[in-house]
Amino acid sequence: MSDLSRDSDRILSEGRALVRDNREGGRHRRAVSIGEGSARVRRKNWTKRLTYFVGAVFTILVAGSVAGLVLDGIGFVGVMAIALAVVVAAAVFSNYPKVKVPKRSDINRGDVKQMVSRTELWLEAQRPALPPPAVNLVDQIGVQLDSLGYQLEGLDQNHPKAREIRSLVGEQLPEMVDSYRKIPAHLRTEKRAGATPDEQLTGSLTKISGEIDSITRQLAEGSLDDLAIKHRFLEYKFGEGAETSPQLEHKS
Known part of the structure; x- marks a missing residue:
């Protein structure tokens, strides 16, 4: 049984290493999230996978221990069977x-904040099919969508900016990427109407990135003004006001 315990510890260690490597995208590649929203979804997913894996390993070890007690030891073959079962569980989970x-047709549903989060996750999944300059812009847009999401807290769904965001992020952006992906790979570098599809996609993403930044700044104006007013009030109360306030006299 002591041999089984040592082998079990080794198996668990190897299983954890395998899960960690796969969670980071494998030994030869790493998955990259384009924003905090998609990263949060992936963290929740990996937590669920790890929970399933730990449950599977626990079940395997309990079954091995019970078999060892009943059969008075499971021998080398039994230990290898446990090791194989743990490796299979790690590979599966x-x-x-x-x-x-999200499916393309489901992106522009729900409130605008949820729509922005779905677009971010969908856009991240399209990265492998995009040219390098466009991938860099997608990463930039992912960060911008995070900032935009913070500004959408409590925004009326019928607000003009909400409708503008829904059109830009929920319709125009996905439609443009979809249109590019439908073009055969060998035609994406051929010039048409003065530019290649790769260049057209990059240019369009640049414009969309600029629009997202502009909308975010406009939505943040109220918070910026509110902060400036509070800053001026505190400056008056504890800055200049403090200098003109009467001083307490020290009585001997």
Whole structure:
């Protein structure tokens, strides 16, 4: 039984290493989230996978221990069977359950804040099919969508800016990426109307990035003004006001 315990510790250690490597995208690649929203979804997914894996390993070890007690030891073959079962569990739960990427038709549903989060996750899944300059812009847009999401807290769904965001982020951005992906790979570098599809995509993403930044700044104006007013009030009360306030006299 002591041999089984030592082997179990080794198996658990190897299993944890395998899960960690797969969680980071494998030994040869790392998955990169384009924003905090998609990163949060992936962290929740990996927490669920790790929970399933730990449960599976616990079940395997309990079954092995029971078999060892009943059979008075499981021998080398039994230990190897346990090791194989743990490796299989690690392989399964490093890929299952997968992150659910929103369908294109489901992006522009719900409130505008949820729509922005879905777009971020969907856009992240499109990165492998995009040219390098566009990938860099997608990463930039992911960060911008995070900032935009913070500004959408409590925003009326019928507000003009909410409708503008829904059109830009929920319709125009996905439609443009979809249109690019439908073009055969060998035609994406051929010039048409003065620019290649790669260049057209990059240019369009640049414009969308600029629009997202502009909308975010406009939505933040109220908070910026409010902060400035509070700053001036505190400056008056504890700055200049403090200098003109009467001083207490020290009585001997």
